[in-house]
Amino acid sequence: MAYPTLTLSPARRVGGALAAGAVVAVIAHAVTVFVFFVSSGADPANFATLSEFFQMGSLLGFVLLALAAALEAFRWWYVALPAGALAAVLAAYFGTMLSLVGQGNTLDQAAFAYLANSLVGPNLVFTVAAAVASATAGVAIWRRIAGSSAASERRIALVRLPASNLAEGEITHIERLPVNAELADQQWEQYVAALDAHGWEVVEVPVAEGHADSVFIEDTVVIFGTTAVIGSPGAASRIGETDAVESAVRGLRLKVSRIQQPGTLDGGDVLKVGRTVYVGSSGRTNAEGIRQLRGIVSPLGYTVVAVPMTKALHLKTAVTALPDGTVIGFEPFIDDTGLFERFLAVPEAEGAAVVVLDEGTVLMSAAAPKTAELLTRLGYDVVTVSIGEFEKLEGCVTCLSVRVR
Numbered sequence: 197m198a199y200p201t202l203t204l205s206p207a208r209r210v211g212g213a214l215a216a217g218a219v220v221a222v223i224a225h226a227v228t229v230f231v232f233f234v235s236s237g238a239d240p241a242n243f244a245t246l247s248e249f250f251q252m253g254s255l256l257g258f259v260l261l262a263l264a265a266a267l268e269a270f271r272w273w274y275v276a277l278p279a280g281a282l283a284a285v286l287a288a289y290f291g292t293m294l295s296l297v298g299q300g301n302t303l304d305q306a307a308f309a310y311l312a313n314s315l316v317g318p319n320l321v322f323t324v325a326a327a328v329a330s331a332t333a334g335v336a337i338w339r340r341i342a343g344s345s346a347a348s349e350r351r352i353a354l355v356r357l358p359a360s361n362l363a364e365g366e367i368t369h370i371e372r373l374p375v376n377a378e379l380a381d382q383q384w385e386q387y388v389a390a391l392d393a394h395g396w397e398v399v400e401v402p403v404a405e406g407h408a409d410s411v412f413i414e415d416t417v418v419i420f421g422t423t424a425v426i427g428s429p430g431a432a433s434r435i436g437e438t439d440a441v442e443s444a445v446r447g448l449r450l451k452v453s454r455i456q457q458p459g460t461l462d463g464g465d466v467l468k469v470g471r472t473v474y475v476g477s478s479g480r481t482n483a484e485g486i487r488q489l490r491g492i493v494s495p496l497g498y499t500v501v502a503v504p505m506t507k508a509l510h511l512k513t514a515v516t517a518l519p520d521g522t523v524i525g526f527e528p529f530i531d532d533t534g535l536f537e538r539f540l541a542v543p544e545a546e547g548a549a550v551v552v553l554d555e556g557t558v559l560m561s562a563a564a565p566k567t568a569e570l571l572t573r574l575g576y577d578v579v580t581v582s583i584g585e586f587e588k589l590e591g592c593v594t595c596l597s598v599r600v601r
């Protein structure tokens with residue numbers, strides 16, 4: 197299956213490329229001049245001459261490195277390293293050639309021999325410095341300017357068609373009720389249509405026949421900008437659900453990290469509010485899973501706040517967040533509301549879950565009319581969908597999709 201690729205705006209591409217190219221070229225130039233300055237006795241009188249000698253190569257290097265970055269060579273260090281080296285070799289060769297011509301030399305055989313030798317002589321330092329700087333500083337700058345924004349520029353939602361054995365899905369805190377598979381399919385289609393109508397590009401992960409709970413795709417992966425963290429299902433029956441989701445997020449060109457056994461983590465236990473990541477310590481997500489998640493997302497600039505969850509299946513069964521970051525939740529399901537910075541109680545269990553469609557619009561279950569009214573009074577456009585067949589399996593509006601943002 198071909199997945200849509202996350203696009204990068206031209207402004208970010210050009211900005212990221214110019215910044216990465218400039219920084220790598222300046223580092224390579226500075227390192228090269230410094231090496232020759234020191235090895236020639238550190239005489240300050242030589243400094244300007246040395247800098248001038250490498251100047252043309254560094255300028256050309258900037259152009260070629262920026263070009264390589266614009267072609268996305270700086271997304272991964274193992275591509276950036278050879279790309280930086282190649283750009284530096286070409287820049288050094290033609291830069292030195294231009295300098296020779298500028299000094300009035302003719303390009304005879306001796307000049308070409310000199311140019312070739314320079315690549316394994318003085319210009320080798322420049323090449324090595326450019327390659328290393330590309331793989332480190334270049335990649336870091338590119339990711340900061342271009343990489344982290346790629347996911348947010350298109351609103352993609354992953355969904356998964358209900359499996360034919362949906363009715364056999366897990367239940368933990370509620371009584372089993374018969375599920376009408378046909379009605380469930382209709383409700384799922386209406387849910388997908390609501391995402392589509394509000395500008396989300398819906399991407400379907402192939403159905404997982406035999407995996408009754410696979411429609412609750414949210415539990416398999418959590419997205420942090422351009423990084424996808426594949427969960428480690430806390431219910432044995434759900435372990436086979438993650439592979440196809442991993443292929444899908446790889447298809448979207450997201451970086452992938454994984455929670456590994458003995459760690460368990462269900463995406464339904466992860467609520468992102470800005471840079472804060474609330475994680476339910478629930479029957480499905482254990483301490484090791486939380487520890488691993490903290491290890492993955494802390495370097496990305498997120499703070500993980502662990503939340504005891506003993507009264508409901510997942511954290512997001514009990515709480516979700518409005519576009520302004522206010523956490524809303526159904527108090528009887530919550531161990532301690534004091535953990536949330538700004539908390540608003542909602543009057544219905546099904547009203548605890550909202551999907552933020554955009555800054556002014558939320559999607560929620562039609563089974564919570566009082567909450568819908570409350571949120572409308574708070575100035576939000578509220579879109580409701582009937583998802584009763586999924587609620588019989590402890591599902592809610594968030595579980596049925598993964599929003600890539």
Ligand SMILES: CN(C)C(=N)NCCC[C@H](N)C(=O)O
Nearest residue numbers: 366412464510512513589595
């Ligand atoms: C926020 N929620 C509730 C979720 N993300 N997932 C619901 C999964 C329900 C499924 N029957 C199960 O028990 O796994």
